[in-house]
Amino acid sequence: MIQANVPLLTTERLTLRAQRPCDFEAYAAFYGSERSRGMGGPHDRATAWRQFASELGHWVLRGYGFWMIDLTETGETVGLAGLWNPEGWSEVEIGWAMFDGSEGKGYAREAATAVRAYAYDTLGWGPLSSVIVPDNTRSQALATRLGARPERDWVAPAGWPAVIWRHPGKEALA
Amino acid sequence: MTTPVLTTDRLILRAPDKRDEPAMLGFFTGERARFYGGAYDLAGAWRYFAAQVGHWALRGYGMFAITAKDRGETLGLAGPWHPPSFAEPEMAWLLTEARHEGQGFATEAVGAALAHVFAVHRWASLPSYIDRDNGASRTLARRLGAVPDPDHAAPIGNCETFRHFAPEARA
Numbered sequence: 001m002i003q004a005n006v007p008l009l010t011t012e013r014l015t016l017r018a019q020r021p022c023d024f025e026a027y028a029a030f031y032g033s034e035r036s037r038g039m040g041g042p043h044d045r046a047t048a049w050r051q052f053a054s055e056l057g058h059w060v061l062r063g064y065g066f067w068m069i070d071l072t073e074t075g076e077t078v079g080l081a082g083l084w085n086p087e088g089w090s091e092v093e094i095g096w097a098m099f100d101g102s103e104g105k106g107y108a109r110e111a112a113t114a115v116r117a118y119a120y121d122t123l124g125w126g127p128l129s130s131v132i133v134p135d136n137t138r139s140q141a142l143a144t145r146l147g148a149r150p151e152r153d154w155v156a157p158a159g160w161p162a163v164i165w166r167h168p169g170k171e172a173l174a
Numbered sequence: 175m176t177t178p179v180l181t182t183d184r185l186i187l188r189a190p191d192k193r194d195e196p197a198m199l200g201f202f203t204g205e206r207a208r209f210y211g212g213a214y215d216l217a218g219a220w221r222y223f224a225a226q227v228g229h230w231a232l233r234g235y236g237m238f239a240i241t242a243k244d245r246g247e248t249l250g251l252a253g254p255w256h257p258p259s260f261a262e263p264e265m266a267w268l269l270t271e272a273r274h275e276g277q278g279f280a281t282e283a284v285g286a287a288l289a290h291v292f293a294v295h296r297w298a299s300l301p302s303y304i305d306r307d308n309g310a311s312r313t314l315a316r317r318l319g320a321v322p323d324p325d326h327a328a329p330i331g332n333c334e335t336f337r338h339f340a341p342e343a344r345a
Contacts, residue, residue: 024258057225
C-alpha cells in the first residue's frame with residue numbers, strides 16, 4: 001500500500017496540494033533554470049524527474065514533504081513549498097520555491113506560513129529550520145520576514161554551501 | 175492508493191516502503207549499484223529509492239519490493255520503471271545483496287511481476303535495458319523468454335534491449 005496521503009492546505013489565495021504527474025513539465029522547466037540553484041539545481045530533465053518522483057516518495061517514507069502551490073482562483077501552479085528532510089539533510093526544513101513570474105506577490109510568504117503552521121499545530125513540531133544558499137537574497141528576505149534568523153553554516157550532501165536559518169517556535173509566534 | 179500484492183511460492187511482492195529503506199540504501203551505496211548508475215552517496219541513494227517509491231504515486235504502478243515470504247526480509251525490487259526519458263516502461267529488477275543470488279528469487283519475482291503487468295496493463299511487450307557487462311541479468315532475461323531487440327536502442331549507455339512479450343502475443 002502506497003500512502004502518499006498529502007493533506008490539502010488552504011490560505012487566503014492559495015491551495016497547497018499533492019504533486020500530480022501533469023506538474024512535471026512546469027517542474028522540469030523550473031529545475032532546468034538558474035532559479036533552482038537554491039534547491040540544488042539546475043538539473044537535466046532526467047534528474048529533475050528523479051527529484052520530482054523522490055518528493056512524492058518522501059511523503060510515503062517520511063509522512064510529510066512538498067506541496068504544489070496553486071492559486072485557488074485560477075488553478076495556476078505558482079511554485080512549491082513544504083517540509084523536507086531527505087537522508088543526509090541537517091534536520092527537517094521549511095522549503096519553498098516560486099516558478100518564473102510568480103515572485104513579488106507574497107505567495108511564497110503565504111505558503112511558507114501555512115506550511116510552518118501545519119508543522120507546528122498539526123505535527124506538533126518545535127522551531128524549524130530553513131536551508132538557504134548564501135546568495136539567495138530573496139529567500140533570505142522572506143526568511144527574515146517570517147521571523148527566522150541565520151544560525152550556522154552548513155554544507156549540503158551534494159557539496160553546496162548553505163546557511164541554516166532558525167524560525168521562531170510556536171510560542172514565539174503566538 | 176491501494177497497490178497490488180503478488181504472492182509466489184517463496185516471495186511476497188508489494189509496493190516498496192520504509193521497511194525496505196536499509197536494504198535499498200545498502201544496495202545503492204554499494205558496488206552492486208554499478209548497473210544503476212552508482213554507487214551513490216547516502217543522500218543520492220535515498221533519493222533514488224524515494225523516486226522508486228514515488229513512481230507508484232505518479233504512474234499508478236512501479237517496482238515491487240521482493241520480500242521473503244517466511245521472514246519478511248527485503249531481497250530486492252522488480253517491476254516496471256518509466257521515467258520520461260524512456261519511450262515505454264521498462265521491466266527492471268535488482269537483488270540487494272550477492273547472498274540473495276543463485277536461489278531463483280529473481281526469476282520467481284520477475285516472472286510474477288511480468289505476468290501481473292501483462293494481465294493488468296494489457297501491454298503487448300516490455301523492454302529490459304540490460305548492461306552488456308551484466309551477465310546475471312542477461313541470463314535471467316533469456317530464461318524468462320525475453321529476446322534481444324536490436325530495433326529499439328536502449329536509452330541507457332552500454333545497455334542492450336531485451337524484449338518480453340505478453341503471453342497472448344507469444345502464442
